[in-house]
Amino acid sequence: MHPLPRSAPAGRAPWIGPAAAAAEHERRISQLSDTFPLSTGEGAEPPRPPVRGMVAAAVRLYRDGLAQSLSGSALVVSVTADATSTLREAVRLAPDVLLLDASMPGALALVNAMAESVPATRVVAFAVDDGLEAEVLAYAEAGVAAWIGRDASAEEVVEAVLRAAQGELLCSARTAAMLSRRLAVLARERRAPAATRAAQLTPRETEVGELLCRGASNKQIARTLGLRLTTVKNHVHNILEKLEVCSRAEAGAVLRGTARAA
Numbered sequence: 403m404h405p406l407p408r409s410a411p412a413g414r415a416p417w418i419g420p421a422a423a424a425a426e427h428e429r430r431i432s433q434l435s436d437t438f439p440l441s442t443g444e445g446a447e448p449p450r451p452p453v454r455g456m457v458a459a460a461v462r463l464y465r466d467g468l469a470q471s472l473s474g475s476a477l478v479v480s481v482t483a484d485a486t487s488t489l490r491e492a493v494r495l496a497p498d499v500l501l502l503d504a505s506m507p508g509a510l511a512l513v514n515a516m517a518e519s520v521p522a523t524r525v526v527a528f529a530v531d532d533g534l535e536a537e538v539l540a541y542a543e544a545g546v547a548a549w550i551g552r553d554a555s556a557e558e559v560v561e562a563v564l565r566a567a568q569g570e571l572l573c574s575a576r577t578a579a580m581l582s583r584r585l586a587v588l589a590r591e592r593r594a595p596a597a598t599r600a601a602q603l604t605p606r607e608t609e610v611g612e613l614l615c616r617g618a619s620n621k622q623i624a625r626t627l628g629l630r631l632t633t634v635k636n637h638v639h640n641i642l643e644k645l646e647v648c649s650r651a652e653a654g655a656v657l658r659g660t661a662r663a664a
Contacts, residue, residue: 452477453567456495458488458512459503459528468501468528471556475564485512492520498567499523501559504530504541513544524566526550528559532576539584548572597660602644610637615654 455476459465460483469478479495482488485508492500500516502509504527513525524547532538532551541549547566550559551574562572573581603611606627613623624634638650647653 453499453564454479454495454497455563456480456482456488456492456497456500456523458482458485458500458506460484460506461503464503464528467556468503468559471559472501472563475560476567485509485515488512489515489519492516492523496520497523499547499563500525501528501563502526503528504537510540510544513541513546517545524548524569526562526566528554530577532574532580535580538577538580542581542584549574549577596645596656599645600657600660603641607637607641607644610634611641611653611657614638614641614650615657617654 453476455472455478457465457468457472457478457480459468462483465481465483469481472478476499479497480491482491485506488500488502489512500523502512502525504510506512509527513527516523516525525545526548527541527546528550529552530538530541530549532549538549548562548571550562550572554562565572600611609627610623613626618626620631620634620638623629624631627634629637638653641653642648642650645653645656647656
């Protein structure tokens with residue numbers, strides 16, 4: 403005799419036997435496979451591993467909130483509360499991205515230490531005051547991969563972390579303007595020593611240099627200036643030495659740069 407099917411108590415799902423349970427399991431697996439198909443064909447790209455993130459903030463509310471925001475899109479491998487433990491855990495775990503609260507004591511020094519000890523880990527600075535240009539530039543020179551303002555949303559924080567993991571920079575328009583101005587200043591500072599070196603050239607060397615910039619050969623320079631070939635060679639040698647470069651192409655680039663800057 404077959405036992406009568408059991409009736410489920412009120413409020414519970416009806417009882418099913420092992421065979422029916424197995425069939426239900428297979429049905430659910432099939433639905434998941436349809437929703438998230440696995441690429442198994444030849445040449446298919448393997449699934450990317452999740453971004454391994456780390457959160458560092460002195461305030462527990464910040465730590466918990468940031469870790470929770472990241473957990474849906476990245477694997478949070480560690481949460482720390484001070485610079486010392488953060489550096490220690492970063493060296494041990496080598497995460498892809500560190501989300502760092504910039505208001506944490508020692509945050510800027512930590513970024514510099516990370517660049518030395520864990521250079522592959524990208525640092526995303528959270529709660530940076532983009533109204534303070536000195537602070538923004540200090541973090542830029544330390545090597546942060548992104549800046550997130552104090553009023554950023556959870557979605558913007560997650561986006562910054564994921565983009566940093568891909569080698570992309572995310573910052574506000576104000577921060578971008580600050581970085582652009584800083585690059586311009588650095589470019590001018592780099593050109594200044596070149597202009598100083600170019601000023602050491604004699605009038606004849608300057609004439610030779612102008613022709614060199616136009617791509618003239620030694621023979622063409624000699625013919626244009628009415629000089630012996632050996633004399634031109636000596637002038638070119640002196641130009642390279644005074645400009646502290648190794649080739650005619652480098653000398654031409656320096657001279658053209660100083661001419662534009664003048």
